[in-house]
Amino acid sequence: MNPSASGWIEKYGSVVQKNQNAYPNFDTLYSALRKNGFVYGLNADIPHFIRPEHTLSEDEKAKINLLNALYFTYKIEAHSTDYxxxxTEVFKFYQILKINKVGFFDKLLTGNKTSSKLEKLMASRIYIEDNIFSKTFNNLITNSLLFIDVLLFKHYLNHAVNLKSKAEEIEYLAINITYHALSSKEAKRKDNKLSQLLASSLTYIECASHTFDGSYRDRLLNNKDIWENRYFLDMACLTVWEDHSLDYTESDFIFGIGKDLGLANAIILESITHVTAFFKLNMHTIHYLKEKNLAHQFYDSMGKIVKKLILRNSKRLVKELSQSAELVSLLSKSTVRDLSNDEKRKVQNQLLDIFKSIPSLAIFILPGGAILLPIFIKLIPKLLPSAFDENRIDDEDFTD
Incomplete structure (x- = not known):
């Protein structure tokens, strides 16, 4: 399954039909979604029964996890497996919430089927912003509050009225809890990436229009939905564990929140234990947990974008490259020596001609797209070895 290609939602439907018993109830679903990081907004893994066609990026994992969470919520709440x-129900749900933004890459997808429209719509939920260059300098790529969609869909399936107000309420409580969790820390970080990620992920409320004076506690005490309260607790635990430590003031805050939420001490302790284990397991792979200087951040993010584009269009690229012996020769030479200015111009011009014939590579001919060309030239001989067998020099593979 390739969540970056058209038809992936239909493909998931064919796969999930053979795995209907993966999550028999919402408890097991929630546990799985928390284990793979989706509840935390940090997608580290995907459902065990999904076999991807390639190594997945974080946004692709988020797409799969969101669809999987919505489907099994539907199966559990509606008692139906009719895909x-x-x-249709998911599409209607998002229409009610007026989630209909579509980014640049999604406009390249075509199709009138509901599943095709849903692919575009869900992609707009995954990405915080459409500008791919802005995202490069801000590694907070995916929406961190996507689990709220699952909670809302659960309400929708149970015929909740005024769904938009419910969405605002859940976001309001989630952002207040995380804000006060940060305030509980004795030594606050000046540049808190998690708080930036949460604020930029808000959909239903404007962060600037709300005060954080503690008045949210009254609304929290009146909230009786067990899964919303479990989610709020896990988000609080995630927030206080962002610096990989938990002091007594933070512990008091967590147990205080847990008490307000009506949760047993055993659940609170389990939530703390789980987030600790999640951090230790994934701290080297989750982007916002890694500190990098701007140059490294830029190169890594751009490299991932270019690598993904090359791999998604590998067959077409090999075909196009095979028609230009000079271009293949120059790209092969670039692996062992620096090209001259004249050679670089030839490579650039011939590559731009190829990009015009492959819609998915349109980014390279947009304003600013030229900054990606050096990365493309470096990666393409490594990622498409079949086109460079004669002259290819093997060295360290590009790593994410």
């Missing part, structure tokens, strides 16, 4: 009806 066609599920797709």
């Amino acid at each position: 066609t009806v599920f797709i």
Whole structure:
């Protein structure tokens, strides 16, 4: 399954039909979604029964996890496995919430089927912003509050009225809890990446229009939905564990929040234990947990974008390259020596001609797209070895 290609939602439907018993109830679903990081907004893994076609990026994992969470929520709440009806219901759900933004890359997808429209719509939920260059300098790529969609879909399936107000309420409580969790820390970080990620992920409320004076506690005490309260507790635990430590003031805050939420001490301790284990397991792979200087951040992010584009269009690229012996020769030479200015111009001009014939590579001919060309030239001989067998020099593979 390739969540960056058209038809991936239909593909998931064919796969999930053979795995209907993966999550028999919402408890097991929530546990799985928390284990793979989706509840935390940090997608480290995907459902065990999904076999991807390639190494997945974080946004692709988020797409799969969101669809998987929505489907099994539908199966559990609606007591139905009708995938066609599920797709229709999800699309109606997002229409009610007026989630209909579509980014640049999604406009390249075509199709009138509901599943095709849903692919575009869900992609707009995954990305915080459409500008791919802005995202390069801000590694907070995916929406960190996507689990709220699952909670809302659960309400929708149970015929909740005024869904938009419910969405605002859940976001309001989530952002207040995380804000006060940060305030509980004795030594606050000046540049808190998690708080930036949460604030930029808000959909239903404007962060600037709300005060954080503690008045949210009254609304929290009146909230009786067990899964919303479990989510709020896990988000609080995530927030206080962002610096990989938990002091007594933070512990008091967590147990205070847990008490307000009506949760047993055993659940609170389990939530703290789980987030600790998640951090230790994934701290070297989750982007916002890694500190990098701007140059490294830029190169890594751009490299991932270019690598993804090359791999998604590998067959077409090999075909196009095979028609230009000079270009293949120059790209092969670039692996062992620096090209001259004249050679670089030839490579650039011939590559731009190829990009015009492959819609998915349109980014390279947009204003500013030229900054990606050096990365493309470096990666393409490594990622498409079949086109460079005769002259290719093997060295360290590009790593994420």
